[in-house]
């Protein structure tokens with residue numbers, strides 16, 4: 001199956017991040033108008049910072065918005081690799097300080113030890129109104145990595161909402177939303193910048209098994225790729 005969906009190219013990253021922030025805010029507002037609340041999932045990593053900063057300044061009834069990460073690294077929040085810390089620094093301030101954070105990690109010995117305490121709040125906030133994802137050069141998305149220990153479970157249609165994940169491509173254990181949660185979002189965006197990601201996307205768009213390119217799980221569900229060089 002070839003997983004091609006819509007793609008929007010922007011001339012530069014500034015334009016891309018501003019357009020995406022505007023679009024996401026609009027979709028959250030629609031969700032609030034229709035259902036009283038809206039849920040947003042966003043990626044960590046190095047790409048989304050400017051988008052999250054811009055989003056934090058947008059006018060929206062943030063008190064009606066729940067925010068979660070698509071995946072988190074199992075590190076303390078004091079670590080520079082903590083996606084939760086990134087979220088607090090970039091999104092959960094200014095106007096968006098009124099949003100409710102649904103945590104994807106907690107202090108504990110292992111992902112397995114903390115996961116049961118996280119799942120209920122995640123479940124209660126689903127389905128996602130808007131899911132923004134990143135993608136690695138190895139075509140992983142969220143923390144669903146090629147070669148990961150729970151890859152098949154995370155891609156299964158009956159996967160639980162959250163899974164712990166360990167993978168050769170990930171320096172630490174992770175906790176991730178699973179493919180059915182990501183792909184059942186009302187609106188899905190894959191946020192990509194740079195030539196390396198464009199090349200990885202071209203590979204992911206070739207027909208082939210989702211296990212080799214987990215991002216195919218959302219590309220085949222109509223995810224919109226937003227890209228700037």
Ligand SMILES: O=C(O)[C@H](O)[C@@H](O)[C@H](O)[C@H](O)COP(=O)(O)O
Pocket residue numbers: 043044045046047048070071072073083133134135136140141142143
């Ligand atoms: O915690 C993480 O690493 C992510 O959520 C992950 O899925 C990320 O989106 C991609 O690895 C892309 O990362 P970059 O934006 O840093 O390239």
